[in-house]
Amino acid sequence: MSTELDKTFDPSAIEAKWYAHWEDNGLFRPERGDAVPFTIVNPPPNVTGSLHIGHALDNTLQDILIRHERLKGKDALWVVGTDHAGIATQMVVERQLEAAQDKRTNYTREQFVEKVWEWKRESGGTITRQLRRLGCSMDWSREQFTMDPHFTRAVVKVFVDLYNQGLIYRDKRLVNWDPKLKTAISDLEVETQEIKGGFWHFRYPLADGVRLDSGADHIVVATTRPETMLADMAVAVNADDPRYKSVIGKEILQPITGRRFKVMADEHADPELGSGAVKITPGHDFNDFEVGKRAGIRPADMLNMFDAEAKVVQTADGLVPEKYLGLDRFVVREMIVADMKAAGFLVPHVTKGKNGEPVELDAEPRTIQTPFGDRGGVVIEPWLTDQWYVDAEKLAVAPMEAVRSGAIEIVPKSWEKTFFNWMENIQPWCVSRQLWWGHRIPAWYADDGSVFVAETEEEARALALSRHSREGGNPAATPQLGPRLHGDDEPVLTRDPDVLDTWFSSALWPFATLGWPENTDLLQKHYPNDVLVSGFDILFFWDARMAMQGMHFMGEVPWKRLYLHGLVRAADGQKMSKSKGNVVDPLGLIDKYGADALRFFMAAMESQGRDVKMDEKRVEGYRNFATKLWNAARFCQANGIGASASLAAPAATLAVNKWIVGEVVETLAELDKAMADLRFDAAANAIYHFVWDTFCDWYIELIKGSFDEETRAVAGWVLDQILVMLHPFMPFVTEELWSKMGARADYPLITARWPEPAATVDAAAKAEVEWLIGLIGNLRAAKNELGIAPGAKLEAYLETPSANAQGVIARNGAAIDRLARLSAIHFAAAPAGAAMQIGVGEDTFAVPLEGVIDIEAEKARLERALAASQKEAKSLEGRLSNPAFVEKAKPEAVEKARADHAHHAAEAERLAAALARLG
Incomplete structure (x- = not known):
């Protein structure tokens, strides 16, 4: 027996009700122990985060997949959880302390970490509540957190095992250093901004009376960062550059420090760029670091001129003048330029003034691509430090083979080239961070610098004691061989203060969330996962690293398919950002149009390999789509049409009923193929047109006034099929209609069966x-x-x-x-x-x-309209065929012109057809 539907469709009235019902009744993971498993893990959002439009796209696609497979009877598990987000979370808590005139350093490490846990307990669930509003049917009963004890155990084990296998090591290399946060950060956390700066040219005098073939007693070098000359260790020229061949291997002087170093040959110097000579500061530039290594300079011997706050410190050779010490890098930049100018070593940039007269500037004005930390908001400094690294090159071998063999299918396939290009040129992965919040690195140091990596301090002490015993047990005689001991032969060990990069722990997500390192039933059944849905922007930072760790520790791929979607952009195609003021709040759209409308928009616009352009009008249109379905269901109710009691299609004799059954069969096949191919747009398009055009606009119109028993049975059955097929995309409105069209409280739509019409297309009826x-x-x-x-x-x-x-x-x-x-x-x-x-x-x-x-009047009207459309179409065609317009106009202007041309061309064609009808 059905319950009468309200006259109007109100999303807000049904969304909270149904989500609570699903979650409270355990319907996101029904008891299906013997069923075929289907597993997805969500990209864990930062615990500090709130739902943004990218999350809405990513999680909508996953929910469509999981609901679809659940309806197909599988043991569908969607693993959910949040990432502890080391930097972001520590910053949130530190800002709270600052607001209370307090600071982190007023506490011990343990006290501060407890404050972070307090914040997490009180405020860390924002995004999980928001995911519920989107309708995400995740297994909340097993919600994970990357700092949970079981997950921490997995992280520590992975670190220790990789270290013992020689795949994690400590090394001195350049890192992206954030001077505000005072930690290394990943490439993903670096944002490049265009900053107005300068390109300075300086004379470096050749030593010992050496001259160039031209007679010059100096080499001109150019730089955008004059302050780094305090740590210069070479000047590089190209071996084939005839200007400098005679001085390669000769010594040159750095004017400020007086440091002597050689002119060296390296391919990094481009004869066509500037003077063709490049100053080399291997301790403060990524390119220079590689040049220095090629020249045989060990990282340990590379000069460092900055402390953790990017203030100038004395270099190992003691040649930095005292007046620069302790000052900020940008203050020192101005001082260096002034001092070089005063000493006659600055080569001015000559340009033209307003009246064409020559004007000298200290530097050539340039727009510089400058790296900023996305969290700290200050310029990132390449800094030479001791950090922990993973040998990513070795771990990358298995995932590359998995993609080549098809064990991992990347969708769309076009991303494979990018994947291989990065993996084949992969660099060591820096996994240590100078923070207090995170997984503490399980390494302990003895006084002599010896390191002992173990899962617990007790195990580290045992390792230290074992080594001491092997080395003769007399540290006083051979202090360089072992750790100093307490009385009772207790080693004195200090734990590494650093924590692990959050990408290191999240790389274990596909298997650590299932109970690893314990060999749980859940792990055996749900690993490997079936699909990973991810933004292409974290292909390397997360996806590839999951593939590395999963294959290394589990011996199998972490997921069989990797689906990479695009970004959600503003309506004009620009990337959304707070600074541009074009960020769209998904929760605001849900408040206005309902979660179903936003979800359907995301699916309909998700075309493999393309970004999604935000279009609120389309979201509104899908709200209207839900309303149309609602009204169609009300019409059915009013005419005695209710829920079907049959999975198979009812018997039909009337052509219109045979036809609609066949349309269900064809739509189902189209939908199944689209879902198998991960074509979300095609799937959404198939069900949309069936509901709007075929069912609402035609079938209901054709059966009006002819409601016999057969038609009521067929119409009720078709409406049921619609609700099931549409449910993955629009779960709320479909569940509400399902419940109101018949008395089936014990058989909710979320766990209904996917359509099995057991029917064919009747060609004659069609x-x-x-x-x-x-x-x-x-x-x-x-x-x-x-x-x-x-x-x-x-x-x-x-x-x-x-x-x-x-x-x-x-x-x-x-x-x-x-x-x-x-x-x-x-x-x-x-x-x-x-x-x-x-x-x-x-x-x-x-x-x-x-x-x-009036035939003649209508002809005249049509002819006038046709002439106007043809004229406008021709004008636009001329504009679009002009390369100057297409290449120089704003992209949105070109796109509008194309759309207008298509409109007027179609209108002209329609009007011409109308005229032809009049003869």
């Missing part, structure tokens, strides 16, 4: 109904073109009807009269006079227009 739809649709369009009122009754003439036409007309007279507004169809020649021609299949109808419209 041909009959499509011919009928063609007649009605074409006649309505012709009326609209000629300005004839939709309700005006006309007569039609069909002189030589096809056999199909005669049968369809004979069987569907009432529908033709009601929907086509044809009071009569004559199988005879049309009377003389103006008439419009209507084509349907191989039949052509003539509809007399005498007395219906």
Whole structure:
């Protein structure tokens, strides 16, 4: 028995109710122990985060997949959790302390970490509540956190095992250093901004009276960072550059420090760029670091001129003048330029003044691509430090083979090239961070620098004691061989203060969330996962690293398919950012249009490999789509149509019922194929057109007034199939309609069965109904073109009807009269006079227009409109064929011109057809 639906569709009234019902009743993971597993893990959002439009896209796609597979009867598990987000979370808590005139350093490490846990308990659930509002059917009963004890155990074990296997090591290398946060950060956390800066040219004098072939006693070098000359260790030139061949290997002087170093040959120096000579500061530039290594300079010997706050410190050779020490890098930049200028070593940049006169500037003005920390907001400094690294090159081998063999399928395939390009050129992965919040690195140091890596301090002490015993047990005699001991032979060990990069722990997400390192039933059943849905922007930072760790520790791929979606951009195609003021709040869209409308928009716009352009009008349109379905269900209720009791299609004898059953069969096949291919846009398009066009606009119209027992059974069954097929995309409205169309509280839609029509397409019924739809649709369009009122009754003439036409007309007279507004169809020649021609299949109808419209006036109107559209289309065509416009105009202007041209061209074609109808 059904419950009457409200007159209006109100998303807010049903969303919270149904989500609570699903979660409270454990319906996100029903008991299906023997069923085929299907597993997805969500990219864990930062615990500090709130739902942004990218999350909305990513999680909508995952929910569509998981709901689809759940409806197909699988043991569908969607693992959910949050990332502890080391830097972001520590910053949030530190800001809270600052607001209370407090700071982190007023506490011990343990006290501060407890404050972070307090914050997490009180405020760390924002994004999980918001995911519920989106309708995400995650297994909240097993919600994970990357700092949970079981997860921490997995992280520590992975670190220790990789270290013991020689795949984690400590090394001195350049890192992206954030001087505000005082930690290394990953490439992903670096944002490049265009900053107005300068390109300074300086003379470095050659030593010992050496001169260039040109007679010059110096080499001119150029730099955008003059302050780094305090740590210069070489000047590089190209070996083939004739200007400098004679001085390669000779010594040159750095004017400020007096440091002597060599002119060296390296491919990094480009003869075509600037002077062709480059100053080399290997301790403060990524390119220079590689040049220095090629020149045989060990990282340990590379000069460092900055402390953790990017203030100048003394270099190992003691040559930095005292007046620079302790000052900020940008203050020192100005001092260096001034000092070099005063000493005559600055080469001015000569440009033209307003009146064409020569003007000297200290530097050539340039826009510099400058790295900033996305969290700290200050310029990142390449800094030479001791950090922990993973040998990513070795771990990358197995994932590359998995992609080549098809064990991992990347969708869309076009991303494979990017994947291989990065993996084949992969660099060591820096995994240590100078923070207090995070997984503490399980390494302990002895006084002599010896390191002991173990899962616990007790195990580290045992290792230290074992080493001491092996080395003779006399540290006083050989202090360089072992750790100093307490009384009772207790080693004195200090734990590494650093924590692990959060990407290190999240790389274990596909298996550590399932209980690893314990060999749990959940792990055995749900690893490997089936699909990973991810933004392409974290392909390397997360996806590739999951593949590395999963294959290394589990011996299997972490997931069989990797689906990479694009970004959600503003309507004009620009990247969303707070600074541009074009960020869209998904929760605001949900408040306005409902979660179902936003979800359907995301699915419909998700075309493999392309970014999604935000379009609020489309979201509103999908709210209207839900309303249309709601009203169709109300119409069914009002006419005695309710829930179906059959999974298979009911028996049908009427053509219209046979036809709609066949349409369900075809839509289901189209939908299944799209889902198998991960074509979310095609899947959404298939169900949208079936619901709106086929069911609402045609089937319901065709059966009005003909509600016999068969039609009610078929209509109820079709509506059920719609609710099931649409449910993954629009879970709330479909569940509400499902519950109201019949008494089935113990059989909610979320765990219903995917359609199994057990029917085929009836070709004869399909041909009959499509011919009928063609007649009605074409006649309505012709009326609209000629300005004839939709309700005006006309007569039609069909002189030589096809056999199909005669049968369809004979069987569907009432529908033709009601929907086509044809009071009569004559199988005879049309009377003389103006008439419009209507084509349907191989039949052509003539509809007399005498007395219906003013033929000549209508012709004149159409001709004027046609001329206007043709003129506008030609003008736009000329603009679009002009390379100057296409190449120089703003992209949005070009796109608008193309859209306008397409509109006017189509309008001209329509008007020409209307004129042709008048003869």
